[in-house]
Amino acid sequence: MVTGSIEKAQRKVEGRNFDVRKQLLEYDNVASDQRKVIYQQRNDILEAEDVSEIITAIRNDVIGDVVTQYIPAQSFPEQWDLPGLEQAFETDFGLQVPISEWVKQDVNLMDDAIRERAQQIAADFYGKKCEGSEQIMRQVEKQIMLQVLDNLWKDHLASMDHLRQGINLRAYAQKDPKQEFKRESFELFRMLLDNIKAEVVRVLFHVRIASREEIEEMEEQRRREQENLQLQHAQSSALQGEESAVDNAPQKAATTPFVRSNEKVGRNDPCPCGSGKKYKQCHGSLA
Known part of the structure; x- marks a missing residue:
């Protein structure tokens, strides 16, 4: 009877452990599917020699999404937030888009016409840049796309871990944690x-390529700063050497041994004053 109870308890524990491993595997499958999509995008960027077409498509999507955020589809003009849209374009992309004037004229x-005009202004601005x-x-575009993709993917993995840690609490609301x-x-x-x-569009619209003259000026400034740093280091070393020499001088004087000019008088010897008393009973008592 005891053996049977132990076997039943063992089967329950093994079944629970199997369910836990199965659940973790299903969670990993979800992350694995997302990982395949991200890695495929990353490989496409690495293999592409020119990503300008991808940047153009992304730019149009982002500009369209910003317009939709402040001008909802199939909404009345009274519901449009035109000042907020203009501020968003200026803050996020550095674009001056006079949408309020367009609407007054x-x-x-x-909203479709506004979206097309905004996309054209963004294209002209980026073309001049x-x-x-x-x-x-072209090289900067690839580097920025890869950097943004890697950074945001790492943040997404951290968010997925946090979600997995607390997803079982959904069961208290009578919901399937896996779903x-x-x-x-x-x-x-x-x-x-x-x-x-x-993020890719925002960074590209704020990036600025320095000219050859600016690069040469920065190199010259960096060279002058390096020379000044070396000069300050040399002056500091010389000053420290002088301070060290001054500090060591009294130490040498202090370490010189004291030499008596006369012979030392013992306590029981006659006092040198000629009184006839012992030194300890005469002037020695004063010392």
């Missing part, structure tokens, strides 16, 4: 892709 202007440095910008994990992880992944696009 054409009261029948729709790339003038004279197209080859350099909730798949739903919320999908939402996090969708936000990741949107954030990658927005």
Whole structure:
């Protein structure tokens, strides 16, 4: 009877451990599917010689999303937040988009037309930024895309770990933790892709390629700062050497042994004053 109880308890424990491993495997499968998508995008960027077409598509998507955020689809003009949209374009991308003037000039202007005009202004602004440095910008575009992708992917993995740690609490609300994990992880992944696009466009619109004259000026300034640093180091070393010499001088004087000019008088010897008393009973008592 005891053996049977032990076997039943062992089967329950093994079954629970199996369910835990199965659940972890299903969570890992969700992260694995997302990892395949991200790694495929990364490989496409590395293998591509020119990512300008990808940048153009991403830029149009981001500008369109910003317009949709402040001008919802199928909404009335009274519901539009035109000052907020203009501020968003200026803050995030450094663009001056006079949308309020467009609407005043054409009261029948729709959100699609506003989106197309904003995308054209963004394209013209970025084209002027790339003038004279197209080859350099192609390299910068690849580097920025890879850097943004890697950084945001690492943040996404941390968010997935936090989600996994607390997903079992959904069971208290009579919800399946596995289904909730798949739903919320999908939402996090969708936000990741949107954030990658927005961050790439934001960085590219704020990046500035220095001219050859500016590079030479920065090199000259760096060379002068290096020379000044070396000069200050040499002066500091010389000053420390002088202070060390001054500090050592009294130490040498203090370590010189004292030499008596006369012979030392013992306590029981006659006092040198000629009184006839012992030194300890005469002037020695005063010492």
